[in-house]
Amino acid sequence: MVKPFIPELVYIEPRALEYPLGRELKAKFEDMGIEIRETTSHNQVRNLPGENDFQKYRMAKSTLVVGVRKTLKFDTSKPSAEYAIPLATGCMGHCHYCYLQTTMGSKPYIRTYVNVEEVFESAEQYMKERAPEITRFEASCTSDIVGVDHLTHSLKRAIEYFGQSEYGKLRFVTKFAHVDHLLDAKHNGRTRFRFSMNADYVIKYLEPGTSRLNERIEAAAKVAKAGYPLGFIIAPIYLYEDWKEGYKELFEQLQDKLPDYATKDLTFELIQHRFTKPAKRVIQKNYPMTKLEMDEEKRKYKWGKYGIGKYVYQKEEQEEMKSVLGGYIEQYFPEASLEYFT
Numbered sequence: 001m002v003k004p005f006i007p008e009l010v011y012i013e014p015r016a017l018e019y020p021l022g023r024e025l026k027a028k029f030e031d032m033g034i035e036i037r038e039t040t041s042h043n044q045v046r047n048l049p050g051e052n053d054f055q056k057y058r059m060a061k062s063t064l065v066v067g068v069r070k071t072l073k074f075d076t077s078k079p080s081a082e083y084a085i086p087l088a089t090g091c092m093g094h095c096h097y098c099y100l101q102t103t104m105g106s107k108p109y110i111r112t113y114v115n116v117e118e119v120f121e122s123a124e125q126y127m128k129e130r131a132p133e134i135t136r137f138e139a140s141c142t143s144d145i146v147g148v149d150h151l152t153h154s155l156k157r158a159i160e161y162f163g164q165s166e167y168g169k170l171r172f173v174t175k176f177a178h179v180d181h182l183l184d185a186k187h188n189g190r191t192r193f194r195f196s197m198n199a200d201y202v203i204k205y206l207e208p209g210t211s212r213l214n215e216r217i218e219a220a221a222k223v224a225k226a227g228y229p230l231g232f233i234i235a236p237i238y239l240y241e242d243w244k245e246g247y248k249e250l251f252e253q254l255q256d257k258l259p260d261y262a263t264k265d266l267t268f269e270l271i272q273h274r275f276t277k278p279a280k281r282v283i284q285k286n287y288p289m290t291k292l293e294m295d296e297e298k299r300k301y302k303w304g305k306y307g308i309g310k311y312v313y314q315k316e317e318q319e320e321m322k323s324v325l326g327g328y329i330e331q332y333f334p335e336a337s338l339e340y341f342t
């Protein structure tokens with residue numbers, strides 16, 4: 001079982017102490033006996049323990065920076081929501097194909113923002129601009145927010161904030177099962193709680209440091225019982241030898257463990273595995289023993305923005321994935337909706 005994340009090292013930006021959450025976190029980490037260092041800005045986080053890049057990378061993933069979010073302008077977040085709501089960045093997980101490896105570059109530590117009220121005020125403005133249309137906010141664009149929330153509860157506050165709102169909805173996705181503190185949040189059905197699921201083989205070999213499949217399924221059942229609208233992102237869909245069987249078992253287990261009522265308003269998002277050349281280099285550096293297949297020759301090249309194309313599966317493979325997984329959705333969850341395959 002993967003234990004809830006506890007940082008090995010904490011950095012606190014002095015301005016964070018001007019906010020109640022910043023002071024609360026400082027006291028909490030002091031009580032826990034965790035080493036705390038001061039830093040004027042997260043860019044100053046240096047001299048992480050470790051003898052080489054490999055060790056420093058691992059240390060960074062166990063380091064939490066408590067800071068203040070300066071940019072209150074939100075990024076857009078298509079296709080699943082209108083905006084990304086910034087509550088944290090970075091993740092303690094070690095999924096070999098994680099998108100954060102390229103986006104966070106040399107700063108893979110986790111940051112949590114204590115000026116949550118200001119972030120909510122900004123969200124309020126975005127909602128006003130679009131009202132009476134609903135505005136959806138995605139909380140997991142730059143982190144696995146659930147993985148750190150048992151320490152900060154800022155996601156819980158966001159859930160309750162949008163629970164009260166008239167025109168806002170919240171969504172996020174996680175690979176962590178530490179959801180107990182979120183079960184009594186007053187969500188009012190306005191948060192879609194999604195879990196990233198995969199075949200057991202993929203989770204076992206390619207997603208170290210995250211909750212195991214059975215733990216995620218148990219957590220999903222708890223979340224459903226707490227009345228949250230539920231969703232699953234199956235990503236990345238990865239073609240290994242027994243993939244059809246592996247994904248079938250996933251659906252069987254989901255059907256077996258979820259309460260019936262949760263399957264009425266259930267969403268699925270399907271995302272095939274892809275990689276770029278720069279990502280492949282980073283992955284091979286950070287996880288040199290990876291089993292992840294990244295052979296350009298076997299893939300189809302898809303032109304991308306800024307000249308960085310990605311390697312996806314061949315057209316016929318994509319069709320097969322879509323029909324096999326789409327078939328499982330129809331068979332096991334006939335009332336669920338498939339939002340997209342990409």
Ligand code: SF4
Nearest residue numbers: 091093094095098175
């Ligand atoms: Fe990346 Fe998500 Fe894995 Fe964290 S859980 S390492 S954010 S893919």
